[in-house]
Amino acid sequence: MTVSVGIIGARGYVGRELLRLLAGHPEVEVVYASSREWAGQALGKVYTEFAATPISDLVCEALGPEEMAARPVDVAFLGLPNGKAAPFVAAIEETSPQTCLIDLSADYRADPAWAYGLPELGRTAIVGAKRIANPGCYATAAQLAIAPLASLWQGPVTVTGLSGWSGAGTTPSRKNDPEALRDNAIPYGLVDHGHEAEIAHGAKTAVHFTPVVMPFFRGLVALVSGRIVGHADPGKLIEEAYEKEPFIRLIAAPAEPAAVAGSLRADLSLPVCAAEGDRIVLSCALDNLLKGAASQAVQNLNVSLGLPEGLGLSVPPPSG
Numbered sequence: 311m312t313v314s315v316g317i318i319g320a321r322g323y324v325g326r327e328l329l330r331l332l333a334g335h336p337e338v339e340v341v342y343a344s345s346r347e348w349a350g351q352a353l354g355k356v357y358t359e360f361a362a363t364p365i366s367d368l369v370c371e372a373l374g375p376e377e378m379a380a381r382p383v384d385v386a387f388l389g390l391p392n393g394k395a396a397p398f399v400a401a402i403e404e405t406s407p408q409t410c411l412i413d414l415s416a417d418y419r420a421d422p423a424w425a426y427g428l429p430e431l432g433r434t435a436i437v438g439a440k441r442i443a444n445p446g447c448y449a450t451a452a453q454l455a456i457a458p459l460a461s462l463w464q465g466p467v468t469v470t471g472l473s474g475w476s477g478a479g480t481t482p483s484r485k486n487d488p489e490a491l492r493d494n495a496i497p498y499g500l501v502d503h504g505h506e507a508e509i510a511h512g513a514k515t516a517v518h519f520t521p522v523v524m525p526f527f528r529g530l531v532a533l534v535s536g537r538i539v540g541h542a543d544p545g546k547l548i549e550e551a552y553e554k555e556p557f558i559r560l561i562a563a564p565a566e567p568a569a570v571a572g573s574l575r576a577d578l579s580l581p582v583c584a585a586e587g588d589r590i591v592l593s594c595a596l597d598n599l600l601k602g603a604a605s606q607a608v609q610n611l612n613v614s615l616g617l618p619e620g621l622g623l624s625v626p627p628p629s630g
């Protein structure tokens with residue numbers, strides 16, 4: 311079985327990780343990679359890490375929605391900034407609706423016509439799905455920590471997300487300016503960040519979410535704190551939820567971003583209970599570009615097509 315794949319948004323941080331993973335996927339052939347800025351350049355030239363891979367000679371193209379839809383593939387990934395996917399989705403609906411679309415942006419995550427692609431919290435909807443909305447990076451980490459305890463939470467759960475600056479994408483802003491971040495941390499989106507509703511919906515629990523961008527490039531940690539009721543052991547519920555999950559590692563100490571940078575797994579710390587007895591804290595760290603985006607998207611490709619979920623997901627990260 312060869313799965314033909316195209317990527318729109320190949321120049322972005324997420325697109326680059328997707329290309330790296332897909333180039334090493336034994337059942338995938340990358341047919342097109344679209345970037346306006348890289349158009350006309352071979353992937354092996356723009357990124358040396360691709361030089362000795364099957365995609366080395368693939369020349370980037372600047373494909374608009376109609377041009378993309380006229381190049382039917384089995385699976386198309388959209389790695390565009392938020393708010394830009396709709397014309398591409400419309401063109402696919404019109405010309406090649408059988409193509410499986412995996413959108414990395416926030417645009418379709420609340421759309422009931424799209425499967426929400428967080429496999430560890432719901433594979434059934436992804437199997438055979440043709441429209442898959444890949445979750446947000448903070449939202450993945452927070453939901454992995456919160457969802458197994460949905461029956462225990464009493465009142466809103468507080469989530470603080472600390473992210474590397476690659477989470478802010480390649481478009482220059484203060485949030486991805488290494489100078490502004492030097493010896494610094496930048497809180498932002500103090501209320502009503504889009505991931506707050508995404509986490510609450512997925513984890514079926516009210517959430518207060520605040521993000522902070524940090525002076526490192528990749529990786530994030532979500533710190534989750536809230537009150538619980540009932541007699542169930544939260545640690546046991548977490549262990550039962552993830553004991554068979556290869557991309558989730560349960561740890562005793564607080565999770566740290568550096569431990570998962572470049573890794574395809576999420577580290578989830580078992581809950582600790584405060585002295586007052588009914589408040590617990592747990593933490594989940596993952597690489598925002600991998601389990602928070604690109605490798606989760608490849609998990610979704612595999613699940614959708616009925617391939618082993620980990621196929622193609624053992625490629626080591628680039629050095630440096």
Ligand SMILES: NC(=O)C1=CN([C@@H]2O[C@H](COP(=O)(O)OP(=O)(O)OC[C@H]3O[C@@H](n4cnc5c(N)ncnc54)[C@H](OP(=O)(O)O)[C@@H]3O)[C@@H](O)[C@H]2O)C=CC1
Pocket residue numbers: 318319320321322323324325344345346347348389390391392394414415416445446447476477478479480481598599602603
């Ligand atoms: N960074 C992260 O940690 C995560 C990001 N996401 C989501 O994934 C998506 C991609 O993120 P990221 O890679 O960081 O973003 P980047 O800003 O790094 O990349 C955006 C890509 O889209 C292309 N692009 C930008 N504007 C347009 C346009 N109007 N039409 C066509 N192409 C366009 C750019 O290439 P070119 O200009 O060359 O065409 C580039 O390839 C976003 O929606 C983001 O929210 C999700 C989870 C984590």
Ligand SMILES: CC(=O)N[C@@H](CCC(=O)OP(=O)(O)O)C(=O)O
Pocket residue numbers: 392414415416445446447448473474475476477478479485499505521523
């Ligand atoms: C540090 C940083 O800026 N992070 C991004 C989240 C990245 C992500 O998950 O993107 P989407 O949910 O928008 O697809 C943000 O807070 O908007």
